[in-house]
Amino acid sequence: xxxxxxxxxxxxxxxAMGRLTPDHYSLLxxxxxxxxxxxxxxxxxxxxxxxxxxxxxxxxxxxxxDIDVIFCFYPDDSDNVFLTISAxxxxxxxxxxxxxxxxxxxxxxxxxxxNKIIDPYEICGRKxxxxxxxxxxxxxxxxxxxxxxxxxxxQIEIPHGSWLDNIRTDQLDLKNRHNLLLIAVVDNTLDExxxxxxxxxxxxxxxxxxxxxxGPTGKIKLFKNEVEHVGNR
Amino acid sequence: MLTRLIIHIAYSLQLSSIYQRSKRxxxxxxxxxxxxxxxxxxxxxxxxxxxxxFLLIREVNTxxxxxxxxxxxxxxxxxxxxxxxxxxxxxxxHKIILEAYEKATYLGIPFNPAHAIKVIISTKLEYMLSPxxxxxxxxxxxxxxxxxxxxxxxMFRLFKLFRYFNSIKLFSEILASKRFDLYxxxxxxxxxxxxxxxxxxxxxFPAQNGHIKNLFDAFYFSVVTVATVGYGDIxxxxxxxxxxxMALIMSGLGVLSFFVSIIVSAFNDKMTxxxxxxxxxxxxxxxxxVIICGFGRVGQHIAxxxxxxxxxxxxxxxxxTSILFAKQxxxxxxxxDASKNQILCNAGINAGATAVLCTTGNDVINVYITLTSRxxxxxxxxxxxxNREENVQKFYQAGANNVIQPFExxxxxxxxxxxxxxxxxxxxxxxxxxxQCVMETLCVQTDSMLDGQSLGSINFDQRxxxxxxxxxxxxxxxxxxxxxxxKNQHFYFNPPDHFKLQQGDLLMVMGRDYSIEHFRGLIxxxxxxxxxxx
Numbered sequence: 001x002x003x004x005x006x007x008x009x010x011x012x013x014x015x016a017m018g019r020l021t022p023d024h025y026s027l028l029x030x031x032x033x034x035x036x037x038x039x040x041x042x043x044x045x046x047x048x049x050x051x052x053x054x055x056x057x058x059x060x061x062x063x064x065x066d067i068d069v070i071f072c073f074y075p076d077d078s079d080n081v082f083l084t085i086s087a088x089x090x091x092x093x094x095x096x097x098x099x100x101x102x103x104x105x106x107x108x109x110x111x112x113x114x115n116k117i118i119d120p121y122e123i124c125g126r127k128x129x130x131x132x133x134x135x136x137x138x139x140x141x142x143x144x145x146x147x148x149x150x151x152x153x154x155q156i157e158i159p160h161g162s163w164l165d166n167i168r169t170d171q172l173d174l175k176n177r178h179n180l181l182l183i184a185v186v187d188n189t190l191d192e193x194x195x196x197x198x199x200x201x202x203x204x205x206x207x208x209x210x211x212x213x214x215g216p217t218g219k220i221k222l223f224k225n226e227v228e229h230v231g232n233r
Numbered sequence: 234m235l236t237r238l239i240i241h242i243a244y245s246l247q248l249s250s251i252y253q254r255s256k257r258x259x260x261x262x263x264x265x266x267x268x269x270x271x272x273x274x275x276x277x278x279x280x281x282x283x284x285x286x287f288l289l290i291r292e293v294n295t296x297x298x299x300x301x302x303x304x305x306x307x308x309x310x311x312x313x314x315x316x317x318x319x320x321x322x323x324x325x326x327h328k329i330i331l332e333a334y335e336k337a338t339y340l341g342i343p344f345n346p347a348h349a350i351k352v353i354i355s356t357k358l359e360y361m362l363s364p365x366x367x368x369x370x371x372x373x374x375x376x377x378x379x380x381x382x383x384x385x386x387x388m389f390r391l392f393k394l395f396r397y398f399n400s401i402k403l404f405s406e407i408l409a410s411k412r413f414d415l416y417x418x419x420x421x422x423x424x425x426x427x428x429x430x431x432x433x434x435x436x437x438f439p440a441q442n443g444h445i446k447n448l449f450d451a452f453y454f455s456v457v458t459v460a461t462v463g464y465g466d467i468x469x470x471x472x473x474x475x476x477x478x479m480a481l482i483m484s485g486l487g488v489l490s491f492f493v494s495i496i497v498s499a500f501n502d503k504m505t506x507x508x509x510x511x512x513x514x515x516x517x518x519x520x521x522x523v524i525i526c527g528f529g530r531v532g533q534h535i536a537x538x539x540x541x542x543x544x545x546x547x548x549x550x551x552x553x554t555s556i557l558f559a560k561q562x563x564x565x566x567x568x569x570d571a572s573k574n575q576i577l578c579n580a581g582i583n584a585g586a587t588a589v590l591c592t593t594g595n596d597v598i599n600v601y602i603t604l605t606s607r608x609x610x611x612x613x614x615x616x617x618x619x620n621r622e623e624n625v626q627k628f629y630q631a632g633a634n635n636v637i638q639p640f641e642x643x644x645x646x647x648x649x650x651x652x653x654x655x656x657x658x659x660x661x662x663x664x665x666x667x668x669q670c671v672m673e674t675l676c677v678q679t680d681s682m683l684d685g686q687s688l689g690s691i692n693f694d695q696r697x698x699x700x701x702x703x704x705x706x707x708x709x710x711x712x713x714x715x716x717x718x719x720k721n722q723h724f725y726f727n728p729p730d731h732f733k734l735q736q737g738d739l740l741m742v743m744g745r746d747y748s749i750e751h752f753r754g755l756i757x758x759x760x761x762x763x764x765x766x767x
Contacts, residue, residue, distance in 0.1 A: 002651070004651065010619075010640070011620075011622075011640040012640045012643050012644050014644075014646050014649070015640055015641050015643070015644025015647075016644040016647040018644070019644060019645060019647075019648035019649075020648050020651065020652075024652070035310065038732075042660070052747075069390070069651055071647065073757065074387070075462045083636035095651075097647055097650065097651070099646075103530075113373055116650055118643050118646060118647055120639040120640055120643035121529070121531050121534065121639060122534050122640065123591075123642050123643050123646060124531045124534070124592075124618060124637055124639035124642060124643075125234075125530070125531045125532070125533070125534025125535045125537075125538065126534060126538065127642050128531065128535050128590055128592065128616050128618070128635050128637050129534070129535050129538040129539065131616050131637065132523065132535075132539075132590070132614075132616060133542060133544070134672075134673070134674070135635075135673060136674045136704055136739055136741070137672050137673070137741065138740060139719060139720070140702070140704060140719060140724050141660070143717070143719045143724075144717050144719075144724060144726070145426045145660065146645055146649075149717045151717060151726055153653065153656045153657070153659075153660050154653055155653045155654075155655045155656040157293055166236070171474070175727060179715065179727055180726055180727075180743075181701060183656075183659060183660075183699075183743070184659045184670075186655055193656075194655070194659050194662070196659075196669065196670040196699075196743070197699060198670060198697055198698060198699045198743055198744040198745065199693070199694045199695065199696065199697035199698060199699070199744070199748075200697065210655050212656045212660075213654060214701070214726075215726070215727065216715070216726075
């Protein structure tokens with residue numbers, strides 16, 4: 001189970017927390033004051049009050065030990081930059097996702113050690129553009145992959161000793177056997193780039209490669225179990 | 234009998250498409266500032282007038298040749314035709330007759346054609362007495378031989394240039410708009426010159442070596458001094474005269490500054506309107522374009538994307554800084570309130586616009602723009618940004634087709650990124666066309682190679698494409714599995730090989746852009762071949 005620390009009281013925080021299922025993620029909201037913490041608790045999330053400028057308090061909530069992901073969702077870019085620097089100093093491997101208000105702050109956040117920058121305005125602009133230029137695709141993906149329908153996109157890493165090791169992608173036949181579509185493969189031994197499965201030369205799969213598949217949740221789960229089951233099929 | 238004939242002719246003209254078309258053509262040629270042909274006509278007329286001016290100058294010391302005189306006659310012929318066309322274009326005569334007739338019929342009184350004719354004459358006279366029409370008439374008069382000797386009349390041909398140069402027209406409009414200020418200045422100047430002339434005459438005329446010999450000299454001296462020109466041919470000799478001159482110079486400087494400030498402020502006021510008109514003219518030339526209401530961060534991203542796609546758009550925003558930024562970025566922008574009917578109409582909501590994007594940061598304003606747009610055009614596509622989730626329903630009620638919630642989408646991105654970063658980056662890359670692969674839809678059109686074909690017979694793998702699914706409204710497909718209902722359509726994910734395509738189905742495919750384009754081309758060619766065979 002991944003442990004996520006969420007900083008910053010905003011609609012984005014609640015939106016993200018609401019989408020992360022408690023079965024897979026343990027969420028902790030870090031409020032600036034007791035009122036904020038009470039409001040978050042009222043919405044059903046765990047919350048604590050800390051001063052994010054104090055490294056000891058950050059350590060106390062588990063940064064550097066058991067926190068896997070940090071959301072820096074403060075409305076001020078400067079707060080997010082400071083928190084990112086502090087968290088990165090405490091833990092070199094923690095995944096930091098930060099939002100940016102002013103686009104000029106994005107490189108500063110990256111320099112501070114953030115792994116992913118989220119610009120809500122840019123995302124909104126792109127979304128509107130997609131809706132306008134390719135409404136069919138935007139509509140389908142919104143309602144299926146990103147929506148409430150049972151059609152998802154998933155990544156599956158091939159473990160050591162999996163039956164998929166040394167199998168060619170054209171031998172998989174996920175379409176007929178599993179009702180899944182193999183969208184892309186990340187070849188970890190080659191270039192760690194995404195290779196899209198659109199009828200080009202087939203790839204030989206190795207352990208450590210990541211498969212990106214699309215299909216009904218149940219089918220994905222079955223296939224995932226099959227792949228992760230080390231040994232013979 | 235005559236009355237019936239007049240009414241019959243008026244109705245015939247009202248219904249005649251040839252008459253209406255010719256009137257529209259000449260209106261576009263002579264009057265419509267936004268028409269495509271008017272600038273060409275204006276340039277042609279400017280050339281004619283300039284050549285005529287050249288002949289005028291030549292005629293001062295050299296008699297004109299027969300060819301030049303013939304050109305003069307042709308020129309006058311063109312001027313007369315233009316003048317008559319302009320008189321004809323000014324209000325529709327048949328409409329005046331029909332209005333009077335219908336009014337009389339409604340009131341149950343006999344129709345009096347004489348009254349209608351009187352209205353027509355007064356309407357046409359109204360035009361003929363306008364300054365530009367008078368210049369046109371005076372430019373024609375020297376064509377009448379006995380009047381050729383009056384060179385002053387020939388000068389009016391030069392004034393005809395006012396008609397064809399927009400900048401000259403603009404300057405006259407600016408002077409007209411500042412009429413009150415200029416009258417005030419002229420009155421002050423008149424009094425100043427009068428006082429100056431009288432004072433200088435009183436001081437200088439009695440002086441023994443004085444240059445002022447009469448009242449006209451005093452007036453001339455005052456005008457030259459107030460204008461701060463000072464030729465020096467007349468100069469004051471007495472102390473009193475010199476004091477008056479100094480006072481005139483100081484006042485003259487004030488008058489000049491005042492005059493310049495009036496003209497500059499008038500230009501400033503007019504330039505905004507002029508720039509807006511230019512934007513509207515530009516929009517008039519667009520066929521399919523998008524109206525972006527709000528040029529904040531979201532609007533800026535959309536504009537950049539649309540420009541990348543080479544799609545046409547116009548931006549409306551109330552904030553002058555945003556508009557300045559939009560103009561600096563080379564976009565077509567109007568500084569106005571997009572919730573006003575007139576603004577959206579001028580921006581072309583019913584004249585070529587295909588979509589309205591409400592992207593301001595304020596839900597209240599976005600709802601209002603959505604509502605206004607839907608009211609003005611029931612069929613236009615409206616995509617609105619909404620910041621608070623509780624307002625989403627209000628946007629759909631107001632008539633939005635799609636609603637975008639920035640924080641909801643960002644939250645989804647964050648959640649997906651945490652769970653499946655690789656998968657999510659892949660799909661986002663495809664959607665944004667940042668990867669080598671793109672996702673597109675291909676329509677199954679009647680008579681194309683896809684119509685009636687089963688999916689198994691189309692070798693997508695060989696065409697270097699991956700079929701994701703089929704979007705369809707057709708109920709014939711309802712027996713297939715993997716069906717997802719989306720609004721009034723169905724999405725069939727990973728359809729089987731025996732899935733038979735029907736007209737109107739959309740294939741959702743993934744592949745390199747050139748693979749998709751090649752396949753699209755094949756579909757289009759197959760349609761044409763099948764049609765030719767039939």
